[in-house]
Amino acid sequence: ALGDRHTTNDARSRRLVVVSNRLGNVRDLAQAGGLTAGILDALAERGGLWLGASEGHHGSAAGDEPLIHLERVGKIETAALTLPQQEYSLYYNGYANSTLWPLFHYRLDLVQHRSEFLHAYRQINARFAQALARLLSGNDDLIWVHDYHLIPLAAALRRLGLGNRIGFFLHIPFPPPDLFVATPDHAELIADLLQYDVLGFQTATDVTNFRRSARATGSTTFDAGGIAQSSGRTVLSRSFPIGIDVDAFARMANEAAEDVQIDSMRRQILGLKQIIGVDRLDYSKGLPGRMQAFARLLEKHPENERAVTYLQIASPTREEVAAYAEIRAQLEATAGSVNGKYADLTWTPIRYIHRTVPRSRLAGLLRASQVGLVTPLRDGMNLVAKEYIAAQDPADPGVLVLSRFAGAAEELAQSLIVNPYAVDEVADAIAKALAMPLEERIARHGALIERIRRNDAAQWRKSFLEALANMS
Ligand code: ADP
Ligand code: G6P
Numbered sequence: 001a002l003g004d005r006h007t008t009n010d011a012r013s014r015r016l017v018v019v020s021n022r023l024g025n026v027r028d029l030a031q032a033g034g035l036t037a038g039i040l041d042a043l044a045e046r047g048g049l050w051l052g053a054s055e056g057h058h059g060s061a062a063g064d065e066p067l068i069h070l071e072r073v074g075k076i077e078t079a080a081l082t083l084p085q086q087e088y089s090l091y092y093n094g095y096a097n098s099t100l101w102p103l104f105h106y107r108l109d110l111v112q113h114r115s116e117f118l119h120a121y122r123q124i125n126a127r128f129a130q131a132l133a134r135l136l137s138g139n140d141d142l143i144w145v146h147d148y149h150l151i152p153l154a155a156a157l158r159r160l161g162l163g164n165r166i167g168f169f170l171h172i173p174f175p176p177p178d179l180f181v182a183t184p185d186h187a188e189l190i191a192d193l194l195q196y197d198v199l200g201f202q203t204a205t206d207v208t209n210f211r212r213s214a215r216a217t218g219s220t221t222f223d224a225g226g227i228a229q230s231s232g233r234t235v236l237s238r239s240f241p242i243g244i245d246v247d248a249f250a251r252m253a254n255e256a257a258e259d260v261q262i263d264s265m266r267r268q269i270l271g272l273k274q275i276i277g278v279d280r281l282d283y284s285k286g287l288p289g290r291m292q293a294f295a296r297l298l299e300k301h302p303e304n305e306r307a308v309t310y311l312q313i314a315s316p317t318r319e320e321v322a323a324y325a326e327i328r329a330q331l332e333a334t335a336g337s338v339n340g341k342y343a344d345l346t347w348t349p350i351r352y353i354h355r356t357v358p359r360s361r362l363a364g365l366l367r368a369s370q371v372g373l374v375t376p377l378r379d380g381m382n383l384v385a386k387e388y389i390a391a392q393d394p395a396d397p398g399v400l401v402l403s404r405f406a407g408a409a410e411e412l413a414q415s416l417i418v419n420p421y422a423v424d425e426v427a428d429a430i431a432k433a434l435a436m437p438l439e440e441r442i443a444r445h446g447a448l449i450e451r452i453r454r455n456d457a458a459q460w461r462k463s464f465l466e467a468l469a470n471m472s
Pocket of ligand 1: 278314383
């Protein structure tokens with residue numbers, strides 16, 4: 001067996017090539033969110049290449065030759081791939097976000113099956129493979145593919161004759177087999193996944209769901225170590241829970257913008273509290289139910305009237321997909337009706353903000369909030385839960401109310417775990433959080449911060465890349 005030192009060196013000496021649909025912003029590291037930040041740090045550390053779809057100017061490369069825009073910033077090289085606009089839309093708005101996203105978030109009611117979605121999905125993946133084949137420097141490059149947009153990429157690369165080690169990390173949940181097999185394309189999706197060498201998932205539940213789904217489609221079995229044999233190759237499937245850079249986020253929260261601090265001091269003097277939610281405006285985040293739970297809190301625990309404000313920051317996302325327009329309308333109606341019922345001249349119970357907020361300000365707002373509400377109906381991990389913990393003042397920390405259906409719940413047992421479908425239960429948890437004594441808040445926060453430090457962003461990428469480099 002290889003010693004630790006040897007394997008670590010080996011993993012580091014090989015060039016890293018990252019592929020994802022969305023290319024991170026290498027020029028503005030301060031704005032990089034969870035996933036982007038984790039990947040950029042890996043590339044900055046060891047150097048390497050990141051391939052992604054070019055933003056804004058799809059449309060000019062319908063032909064066979066890939067159109068790639070290369071840029072270098074420090075040790076990181078980025079490759080932006082121009083893709084035909086209509087095909088891109090059928091792939092991104094279509095198969096990725098109208099078929100796979102709802103399916104993998106257990107929402108069969110929202111899944112759309114259209115053959116042109118699937119066709120475009122495979123075409124775009126083939127274009128990614130062609131581009132990548134030109135960019136690789138040899139068989140030794142370690143390829144790390146991210147997320148549901150690119151499931152067929154390894155298969156497309158193998159068809160081009162590439163023998164590189166290829167890893168895949170799924171950032172979203174993997175559904176249970178009974179749901180998964182409802183998609184007509186399930187057998188192909190499993191076959192595509194089995195073309196990777198390492199399959200990484202967020203949680204133990206996702207790994208189990210994947211293995212059971214793979215077994216349900218037939219030919220594959222897994223040994224005790226989770227290894228499958230597929231067309232003469234060995235495939236490892238395992239969980240690698242993603243994390244954040246805890247210290248960097250804590251520092252950002254500590255250095256919060258002055259206006260956030262002034263606002264927070266004003267509330268402190270008046271004895272007012274703030275509850276916060278921060279999400280993309282996605283139907284998987286459970287936002288209308290969260291607002292209903294807040295309304296229920298005011299009804300069941302009226303001592304909170306005029307004493308608590310709920311700030312919901314929801315960033316615009318995937319607006320060309322109908323289900324997203326619907327959730328937005330629904331959320332605005334819910335916010336309006338709760339405010340209509342409870343607001344008076346001096347107090348607006350829900351402040352709803354439909355925009356993206358700069359990260360440093362976000363960190364400050366999380367720190368200034370006594371309760372963090374993270375109540376998705378289903379979520380791969382949910383990094384906001386970890387960011388909320390990292391942002392707190394350890395001497396006077398706030399309380400995290402967390403959905404049992406977020407991947408993060410597997411690790412963050414010391415938060416107040418709730419069922420987001422049970423409105424009363426969420427309302428009671430918020431009341432408990434608002435009233436929690438300092439001593440208990442400190443104890444829970446101490447355990448949580450230790451946990452997110454153990455599984456942080458650095459640990460996540462290190463363990464994934466070591467597993468990938470060690471596959472023979
Ligand atoms: P998802 O990947 O489904 O959007 P996560 O919670 O895992 O959910 O990650 C979301 C990331 O985006 C976090 O880093 C969070 O801080 C950031 N984010 C979410 N909403 C906003 C917003 N309105 N403004 C700025 N950043 C946001
Ligand atoms: C989730 C997905 C990512 C995706 C992100 C933002 O985190 O797992 O793959 O990039 O949402 O969504 P968008 O559609 O804007 O890329």
